[in-house]
Structure formats: C-alpha cells, structure tokens
Amino acid sequence: MKNNYYIVPKEIYDIKDKSFIFNNKKLKVEKLYNLCNICFYIKDDYNCVVLSRDYLLKTIGYLYRDYIKYLQYINYLTIHKNYSYQLGLPRKYYINKIDLEVVVVKNENYIDKNKYRNDNIKVSKNLVSNLNKIEIDFKKIELTMDAEIEHKKAMKQIMNGDMDYTFDKYGRFHTPFTRLKSEYRKFILINGNKTCEVDMKKSHPFILKQIMLSEGVIDELYFNSIEDNSIYERLRFDNYDPKDIFMTFLNGRNSEYYSKNNVGLFNRKVKQIYPLTYSFWTEYKRKIKPIKGFHLLQYIESEIIFNEICFELYKLYPNIILTTIHDSIIVEKKYEKVARELMEKSRRELNNEKIVGLIDKLKLQVQGSNDQKNK
Numbered sequence: 001m002k003n004n005y006y007i008v009p010k011e012i013y014d015i016k017d018k019s020f021i022f023n024n025k026k027l028k029v030e031k032l033y034n035l036c037n038i039c040f041y042i043k044d045d046y047n048c049v050v051l052s053r054d055y056l057l058k059t060i061g062y063l064y065r066d067y068i069k070y071l072q073y074i075n076y077l078t079i080h081k082n083y084s085y086q087l088g089l090p091r092k093y094y095i096n097k098i099d100l101e102v103v104v105v106k107n108e109n110y111i112d113k114n115k116y117r118n119d120n121i122k123v124s125k126n127l128v129s130n131l132n133k134i135e136i137d138f139k140k141i142e143l144t145m146d147a148e149i150e151h152k153k154a155m156k157q158i159m160n161g162d163m164d165y166t167f168d169k170y171g172r173f174h175t176p177f178t179r180l181k182s183e184y185r186k187f188i189l190i191n192g193n194k195t196c197e198v199d200m201k202k203s204h205p206f207i208l209k210q211i212m213l214s215e216g217v218i219d220e221l222y223f224n225s226i227e228d229n230s231i232y233e234r235l236r237f238d239n240y241d242p243k244d245i246f247m248t249f250l251n252g253r254n255s256e257y258y259s260k261n262n263v264g265l266f267n268r269k270v271k272q273i274y275p276l277t278y279s280f281w282t283e284y285k286r287k288i289k290p291i292k293g294f295h296l297l298q299y300i301e302s303e304i305i306f307n308e309i310c311f312e313l314y315k316l317y318p319n320i321i322l323t324t325i326h327d328s329i330i331v332e333k334k335y336e337k338v339a340r341e342l343m344e345k346s347r348r349e350l351n352n353e354k355i356v357g358l359i360d361k362l363k364l365q366v367q368g369s370n371d372q373k374n375k
Helices: 029-044 055-057 062-072 121-133 150-162 203-214 222-227 242-251 260-273 273-288 293-316 332-350 351-374
Strands: 003-006 018-020 025-028 048-051 079-080 090-096 102-105 135-136 188-190 194-200 329-332
Touching: 003 203, 018 062, 018 150, 025 029, 025 062, 029 048, 029 062, 029 090, 029 121, 048 150, 048 203, 055 273, 062 079, 102 329, 121 135, 121 293, 188 260, 188 329, 194 332, 203 293, 203 329, 203 351, 222 260, 222 273, 242 260, 242 273, 242 293, 273 293, 293 329, 293 332, 293 351
Parallel strands: none
Antiparallel strands: 003 102, 018 025, 048 090, 079 090, 135 188, 188 194, 194 329
C-alpha cells in the first residue's frame, strides 16, 4: 500500500482514535487530515486559503462546519474574510500554524482515496500547490449565455480561487482547468505571462500502437495513419465525429451489436477500416483482465505525463509553475521547447520493456484494490 503524506498540526497527529466527539458531533480524524492537506496545499503566499461551501460538502461532508470549527478551536485557522452575500464569495481563512511537520501516515485507516494516487508524491504536491498560482485572463474571454454549464462553473471556481482537485486511481489530475474548453485554456496565465499547451499527440492511439508492437503485432495501415495524422479521418462517415468513433472503440464495449450510444455502429466502422487493430484490442482486453483496456491506456499516459515530463521539468526548473490537462501540460511559453523535447523523448522511449513493467505495476494496484474490497 502506498504511503499517504499529510501536513497536520501536532494536536491532530496526537489523536490516537479514528474518531472523537466535538460539540456533540462525531468527527473522523481521517477527514481532519484531508482538510489540513487541502488548506496547506491551496494556501496562497500570505497563508490564506479560500474554502467554499460546495467544495467542502463534496470533500468533507455535511459536517464540514464542525471540522472547520475544530481547526479554529485548536487555533489552526482564523477567519480572514467572511462570506460575502452580496458578491457570493466564499470565506477566506488564515493558517496560523505555518511551521508544520510533514507526517507520513502508513496506517491504512488514514488512506485518502482521492489524493496523491501518483507514485511521485513530490510531483503531485507541486501540481496541487501550483493551482492557486495559475490565472485566466478573463478580460479576453467572451462567455456567451449558451456556454455549457460545466464551463461556467469551472470559470466561477477559478475566479473565486476554489481549486478543487482529485487524482483518480489511474493517475489523471482533475481540476477546474481540465473542465475548460481548449479555446478558454489558451487564456491561462502563469506569472502573468502567456502559456502554451504541449500535448502527447494522439496519446491513446499511439499507446495502443506501442502495446501492439510489444506483442509482436504490426498493422501497417493503422501505424501509418497515426504517423500521417489520418487515423480519425479514415473513419469519417455521415455526421459523426470520427474521433468519437475511435475513442468509443478504444474505451467502450467491443460489441458490433450493442445499440446504445451507437457503440455497435462505431465498432463495425473501426473493424471495417482497421480489422487487425480491432481484433487485437478486443482479444487483448480479455487477456489483461481484471484490468480494463481504457484504464491501462490512461495509466500509461499518466505515468508519462507525471513521472517523466513533469518530473523532469521540476528537476530542471525547481520553481516552475505548471498544470496538466490529462495528456498535455500547460507551461509558460519560455518552457515550450524543453517541454516538447521531453514529450518526444518519452514517446520514443515507450518500448516493450517499459510497457510490460507498467502493466505489471497496474495489475498489482488493481489486485490490491480488489483485496481491500474483499476484506
């Protein structure tokens, strides 16, 4: 089981039980650990943290006020700016105890299921601490009334400094920035400077190609389509999005007769254009059970983005500020060349040995998760 890292005041660390009573409410120590981590890693340069009701309800639960009151009771938090009914702004708190020790908690009672899934804890912590240092140039964004609700919500969160985040169990880092459309992301600023998004082009189709090579399977048409950027266009028919067709095949049920959401129709099209790839992926997903195919693709992608690209950038530039958008990273333009070189290097080095190692690693992770469920 991976270690979990928390930064908490001594008063909380010294609590030996899993829960305790405060103001006639039963509070869980695990949630205090999580709340302290949230506060510490999204605090600004003045040791202030913005805590919104919606985010706290989602992460801590309906007793979130009592958890905050407890942190105020032990003098960890002080209200810096109260809730503004007129402006709809959340409360801002000041963290009083800034000289805190890093606590490595190995006790499985304190496993946080949403944070630090990634092996490289330093990379994960840097990504979280970077969130409140990234802005958007709102003056250059024209939000129309028919814009999707999800994007409006993400915009509001960024404006209010409500940077909720999770690392899912296959490594992806989910933030308000990942919920923005690409046309909005181009207005992201770091240190007041313009940014660029460096992506792992055709990441899932490319990773599938490397998996096929590791198994000694060569589909020249499919491989060439990745190289000449025609992989999706070859699937175009009627008014369907060709990328949706291929991603449905990669990530969904490989049935030619499943009618929901056009799954069967899309699978038949992929089978028609790339028959060898279709046959390989269908059989390979059965072979790697209990791992799911799309989980494997996400996991390999995340390993490259976090443990190679981000790791190297933080190593080269310790003070760099960046964020990830699943298969891409956003950096200041001055880092673009280095980021692209690192991305290309990782693509070249995704060989048979590395793929086999990552699959074995994911199998252990899935098996460990299943063992926990069966306890």
